[in-house]
Amino acid sequence: MSAINNRSDKKSSKNTFIIAGVIALGAGLLFTYLMFYTAPEHNMEMVKIIAVTENGCVAETLDGFAVNIGNCQGEPGQYVNALVDQKTKERAALMNPTK
Structure with missing residues (x-):
């Protein structure tokens, strides 16, 4: 049974990294857009x-x-x-x- 629990922990940590990556990518894109929009011309x-x-x-x-x-x-x-x-x-x- 411990082997099954280890796999679910690996899946859980993998999902956490994917979600954190998507959030970081979204924040980076938002930051880039705002810097472009507010930069003076x-x-x-x-x-x-x-x-x-x-x-x-x-x-x-x-x-x-x-x-x-x-x-x-x-x-x-x-x-x-x-x-x-x-x-x-x-x-x-x-x-x-x-x-």
């Missing part, structure tokens, strides 16, 4: 400065998105080239559809 764009605040300049892109471009040496109404995160614009468009 900066492009240089012409923006119009709307306001200068203590947290940086707030500007509007030519397609109508408000972005914080960080510290700048401009005044409201002035056009400057700045790095703008494209993924932030995509998420804002998804959250606030115009049509």
Whole structure:
């Protein structure tokens, strides 16, 4: 009888390793997806400065998105080239559809 119990213990530990492997793979894939989704994608764009605040300049892109471009040496109404995160614009468009 002890031989039968040993086999069931081996099967049980093998099943545990398979389940742990599937969970680890799922967690790894989720982590990779989230890192890709949240990683910034900066492009240089012409923006119009709307306001200068203590947290940086707030500007509007030519397609109508408000972005914080960080510290700048401009005044409201002035056009400057700045790095703008494209993924932030995509998420804002998804959250606030115009049509």
